[in-house]
Amino acid sequence: MRAIVLVGALASAVFLFASASPAGAQAGDAQAGRAVYERKCALCHGEKGDGKGPGADLLDPRPRDFTTGIYKIRTTVNKTPTDRDLFDVITRGMPGTFMPAWDVLPEKDRWNLVAYLKAFAADKFKEAPKKQELPKEVASSPESIRRGKEMYEAIECNKCHGAEGRADGPSRPELKDEWGHPIRPANLTKRWTFRGGGGRAEIAMRLTTGVLGTPMPSFIDSVEKPDDIWHLANYLASLGPESPHYATLLTAEAVNGDIPADPVAEFWTRMAPQNIPLVGQVTIDPRNFNPSIDMVALRAAWNDKEVAFHVTWDDPTQSGADAAKKASPDVVSLQFPQKVAEGADRPYFLMGGDADAVYLLRWENGKGATEASANGPTRIVPLAGGEVTGQAAYANGQYRLVLKRPLVSKGPDRPTFQPAVFLPIAFQAWDGGAGETGAKMSLTSWYYLRLEEPQSSRRFVVPPVVAILTFAAMLLVVRVANRRA
């Protein structure tokens, strides 16, 4: 009995020790790390660690060149990252880039990788990392957020990140990393794309240390008081959610009365956005490996006559077609099947195929709303005589658009919108300012849209009536029973 207790205590001690160890860095074995590296990392980062793997040219941002010893994400005063910094990047990946999270690898493999990465720039790691301490944490509060906004304006974060944080600052087109490659500022309203994480402490650390190799400078000596780092972090965290909470099924709300055509009308802000991720089109040439538009937010409504789609998306440059400058316009399009088929058959997601055309509701900056039918990205035919109307607004790196169409179609090229049906829908977007045009776009696969049926007021009447009737029946039963007794 005693022995069992002893063994149990020992086992739990070992367990405690083992589970405590992830907090501390482990010494990795570079040779063992090499084996993992060659299987998992070399394709992009190159066998020599120079960031020139066979896949590198397709990637933007480019994979890290480990021989420079320069790492974006660190928690140190000097350039040398800690082992834990490297381990965390391997584990979590670099959100918003092609670097995935490698938490699928055993922890030991990841520590071994850390040791191997350091060996690529052994001379750079001779200098020991000096831990960066953060100023004492300031909890988020309306006052702190207000102070953060004040600081944001005083230190001119807007120069790169834009007045409302959507990466549309005037210095944006000039930004380059230390190797001369163009680089984009972070969209501060999308914390889930922050390379080093979107938590408040992580944001405070990035503000403090800067992001090595990029234009993002260190701000610890450049705020009025050290506390301001936290006020700024609290303000940035208030600009958007930590996760986009992507929608899976899209719905259009039934409304009585008119639907406003104005995209900035209050009507639309009362409705919750349905966020949909967009990815670069990489199926056919020209492929788009670093798409500008990575998300659209949909709000939709319908009444007895028409259906309206309110689309919000971030685009750092408002651009229209300009033949002289070879500039392309900003475009967004909503895609539907021409006919809503019974069953699960849908046209090819990439703007239809030879035999199965799709119907597009398009809006183009400078041209407005149009309808088209398409049999692929290069075979788009405008539809004449439509009734689609569109109205857009652009401000601080963001478009808001309302597209409206009658529910009932005027011919075989257009679908009719019916309530309570799962209607396939897909999205495409082009940022003309980023040179996106034609097949170079960002898009989604098929989603389903459902026009919710009007919620009749019966639901407020029927259940109470049933409850009252039941209660009355019970009383009756009790009374009858009592009388008999």
Next chain:
Amino acid sequence: MRRALGVVLAAALVAGVALFVQRPDPVDAQGGGTVEVTVTYNGAPVVEKLKVNKDTEKCGTEAVIEKIVVGGNKGLANAVVSVPTAKGAPKMAKATVDQHGCKFVPHVTAMTPGDLELKNSDDILHNIHTYSTANPSINKAQPKFKKVMMEKFEKPEIIKLTCDVHSWMLGWVAVLPTPFFAVSDASGAAKIENVPAGKQTVEVWHETLGKQTKEVDVKAGQVVKVGFEMKK
């Protein structure tokens, strides 16, 4: 006791004299010579121009990037002239670079290892982003209310200064192993005084046209003239 005090005093005296003697004074009684350098470039100036899209009230509407500035008589401005073979105490006066009109002023700064004062007299955000290898490179924001920052450059090397907010801003800081240096003026002239007498090497560095060296014989109290013709 008295004897001990005497020893200490004597030691202090010796040490003081030794320090005094050891410290080479540029204005030495023995005298040094003056090196007058003329830097020329037999080619066209290279000046890039860029339309400014922000901060125009401070930066103007057109940014000028002066890669090669040629003055009268083909004189090449902004060349760093130094005598690396002549050793001496670091210059005491700190070097200063101002960010003014969205330009680094002066465009080229020469200094001995030590502090560099970075001023921002523009009342807008700049960020000092340096490219260096021997010294730690820095990327620090300097918002409008941060009028002065001090940075240490302890090792000799040539450091590029940039600003990511205003991509056209370009400056150079030459951290030199010798206090005997000058930067050529608009006519390509640079004068270095009190250079220790003897055989010395004169070095010229220009951001676009590279480096050249020449041997000179410096004589006390005399002026030695040397010309450099820089080539692409």
